[in-house]
Amino acid sequence: MQALDLTGRTVVVTGGNRGIGLGMARGLVEAGADIAIWGRNEEVNAEAAAQLRALAEERGTAGSDASAGLAPGVAAFACDVSDPAQVNRAMEQTLERFGRLDSLIANAGVSGMYGRLHELDLEAWRKVSAVNVEGVISGCQAAIRQFLDQGEGGSLVLLASLAGIEGAGRNSLYGATKGAVLALMRAIAVEYGREGIRANAILPGWIETEMTQGSVSSEVFTRKVISRVPYRRWGTPEDFAAAAVYLASPGSSFVNGQQFVIDGGYTVF
Numbered sequence: 366m367q368a369l370d371l372t373g374r375t376v377v378v379t380g381g382n383r384g385i386g387l388g389m390a391r392g393l394v395e396a397g398a399d400i401a402i403w404g405r406n407e408e409v410n411a412e413a414a415a416q417l418r419a420l421a422e423e424r425g426t427a428g429s430d431a432s433a434g435l436a437p438g439v440a441a442f443a444c445d446v447s448d449p450a451q452v453n454r455a456m457e458q459t460l461e462r463f464g465r466l467d468s469l470i471a472n473a474g475v476s477g478m479y480g481r482l483h484e485l486d487l488e489a490w491r492k493v494s495a496v497n498v499e500g501v502i503s504g505c506q507a508a509i510r511q512f513l514d515q516g517e518g519g520s521l522v523l524l525a526s527l528a529g530i531e532g533a534g535r536n537s538l539y540g541a542t543k544g545a546v547l548a549l550m551r552a553i554a555v556e557y558g559r560e561g562i563r564a565n566a567i568l569p570g571w572i573e574t575e576m577t578q579g580s581v582s583s584e585v586f587t588r589k590v591i592s593r594v595p596y597r598r599w600g601t602p603e604d605f606a607a608a609a610v611y612l613a614s615p616g617s618s619f620v621n622g623q624q625f626v627i628d629g630g631y632t633v634f
């Protein structure tokens with residue numbers, strides 16, 4: 366389907382070297398996008414890039430595929446999104462490599478310090494918000510500047526969380542960062558809509574990644590929480606591939622300011 370074909374489009378996925386970000390990056394490559402993943406760990410970046418390149422080669426040589434011969438490009442750049450200078454540098458490197466930008470998925474995130482709010486100090490807030498809020502702001506700023514220069518609009522996808530819309534007891538600081546991400550997404554949707562720049566958010570439910578390893582290995586958590594997911598399983602990074610493709614594609618060009626909950630039905634149970 367042409368509306369979902371990303372051939373010739375460039376997408377950045379922050380935190381694309383593992384977890385949900387890598388799941389989305391795989392889907393984007395399969396849809397034909399040139400992709401740049403940004404992450405801090407260069408070894409993990411290189412492993413993920415090799416995996417994505419193999420996928421790109423498969424796509425490029427698929428005989429029956431309309432885009433056969435055009436293997437999507439894959440690049441990985443070291444970047445700590447909490448440092449705006451590194452974000453700007455990674456954007457420059459991405460543009461040097463691919464020449465344009467069509468979408469940025471602000472996915473890089475960290476979990477916060479668990480505990481009762483009155484016992485947490487502000488240092489814990491600064492640590493989680495430096496990545497989950499400031500990192501997302503810097504990524505969006507760099508992408509918007511490029512979208513405005515190109516004059517063809519663009520798509521921003523921000524990774525929030527159910528913690529941004531539900532009461533996240535004992536996880537309040539993380540929840541506050543994700544609420545901020547949702548407010549930022551809606552503001553961008555309104556502020557830049559007339560320039561063809563849209564912003565949407567993905568809100569994952571309980572997804573098995575490094576971030577959730579502690580809960581995945583907890584029998585109590587699985588019994589008490591995963592039993593309330595109508596699908597009765599943890600989500601996987603692959604569950605996010607098609608949503609990323611849709612939101613980065615022309616197929617969603619009139620979709621702006623929305624929240625996509627991907628949780629196996631957890632929030633409606």
Ligand code: NDP
Binds near residue numbers: 380568
């Ligand atoms: P993971 O911990 O598995 O992966 C996090 C990714 O972010 C890694 O690629 C990591 O790479 C990168 N990252 C972390 N800090 C930075 C930084 N300072 N600069 C650049 N990259 C960074 O997390 P998930 O895949 O589980 O989470 C992805 C997103 O989804 C996050 O925003 C998270 O809050 C959100 N989410 C996840 C849920 C879940 O159940 N897993 C539920 C709800 C929301 P590196 O370490 O190399 O920098």
